[in-house]
Amino acid sequence: MLPVIYSDEFLEHQTGRYHPEKPERLRAIVNALKNTSFAEKLEWLSPTLKLGLMSWIETAHTATYISKLQAIASTGGGYLDGDTPVSPRSYDVALLAVSAWLDGVDVVLARENPAFVLARPPGHHAESDAGMGFCLFSNAAIAALYALQQPGVNRVAILDWDVHHGNGTQAIVETHSQIAYCSLHQYPAYPGTGKASEKGLHQNVLNLPLPPGSDITAYQPLWKSLILPFLNKFQPDLLIISAGYDALADDPLASVNLQPEDFGLFTEYCLGVTRKILFGLEGGYDLSSLSKSVVATIERCLA
Numbered sequence: 197m198l199p200v201i202y203s204d205e206f207l208e209h210q211t212g213r214y215h216p217e218k219p220e221r222l223r224a225i226v227n228a229l230k231n232t233s234f235a236e237k238l239e240w241l242s243p244t245l246k247l248g249l250m251s252w253i254e255t256a257h258t259a260t261y262i263s264k265l266q267a268i269a270s271t272g273g274g275y276l277d278g279d280t281p282v283s284p285r286s287y288d289v290a291l292l293a294v295s296a297w298l299d300g301v302d303v304v305l306a307r308e309n310p311a312f313v314l315a316r317p318p319g320h321h322a323e324s325d326a327g328m329g330f331c332l333f334s335n336a337a338i339a340a341l342y343a344l345q346q347p348g349v350n351r352v353a354i355l356d357w358d359v360h361h362g363n364g365t366q367a368i369v370e371t372h373s374q375i376a377y378c379s380l381h382q383y384p385a386y387p388g389t390g391k392a393s394e395k396g397l398h399q400n401v402l403n404l405p406l407p408p409g410s411d412i413t414a415y416q417p418l419w420k421s422l423i424l425p426f427l428n429k430f431q432p433d434l435l436i437i438s439a440g441y442d443a444l445a446d447d448p449l450a451s452v453n454l455q456p457e458d459f460g461l462f463t464e465y466c467l468g469v470t471r472k473i474l475f476g477l478e479g480g481y482d483l484s485s486l487s488k489s490v491v492a493t494i495e496r497c498l499a
Contacts, residue, residue, distance in 0.1 A: 197239045200311070201314065203315075207219035208288075209289040221483065226314065228487035234498050238494070243292055252298065255342075265327060269286050277327075280329065287332075290332040291333075294335055297313050301343045304474045309497075312476075312494055313475065315476065317332045318331050319332070319364070322334040323363065323367050337364065340436055350433055351374050352433065353430050353469075355379075359381055359382050359385065361387065363389040365438065366379070370400065370401050376426070378401075378426055380404045382451060383405030383407070411445075411453040412461075433472065434470075435473045436476065437473060447485065456485055460496040461496075463496040
């Protein structure tokens with residue numbers, strides 16, 4: 197069985213009719229998963245509101261930013277930047293999303309097998325004092341910091357295969373010797389960060405910028421020569437995947453040419469590092485290829 201942590205409440209973060217990060221993303225994925233040949237092997241779990249949740253969020257975000265986000269939502273909504281809307285329910289939904297990622301950490305550590313968090317809003321662009329790029333709270337970074345406080349966890353690796361660099365995640369974790377961060381991303385592209393020269397305070401950052409038009413033939417050598425050696429050397433007690441699916445050829449927001457089955461291959465590589473993997477949804481905006489990619493990811497975990 198593979199746990200999938202999901203709630204219909206994640207649909208209540210309203211971004212507007214034409215915004216690419218829309219509730220339909222989750223509806224499409226859930227529908228696709230419930231119609232797979234392995235549907236009976238999925239264990240659907242509802243997220244809990246974690247005890248002490250705010251203290252965990254404050255490990256990554258300033259109190260000023262948290263209060264600002266809450267105020268915007270409570271007064272009817274608005275924008276953090278031109279791309280990042282906040283609706284009346286967005287703050288509460290973002291809290292539940294963080295909690296779902298923390299639940300995912302608990303489940304993976306308890307079972308020593310993968311789990312997938314199907315939550316929104318995404319998080320890897322959210323910096324300590326600012327939400328941006330569709331992201332409100334830095335879910336992956338908070339999950340990593342939370343995991344380090346759990347028994348038997350001394351090192352956590354975050355692998356970000358979203359097509360955009362996770363500037364927020366990197367900024368929050370790059371000073372932590374017990375967290376490694378690796379990102380494959382299109383460059384140049386939003387948000388303009390993620391140079392290969394950025395190594396982190398403890399040589400714990402590996403950025404792999406790829407040019408527009410890259411496909412699996414560009415990705416595979418990086419996995420074999422750089423990513424897997426980096427992760428295996430770090431020997432993580434938990435691997436967190438910022439699972440964005442906007443590096444797909446059909447995605448409208450980028451120019452990388454991966455196919456859904458390529459994410460099944462990436463998952464296989466990761467399972468060779470550890471089975472203690474938490475996948476958490478980030479980007480991916482073509483509903484069909486997004487759904488197929490999540491299916492390919494989970495199918496490989498169950499193989």
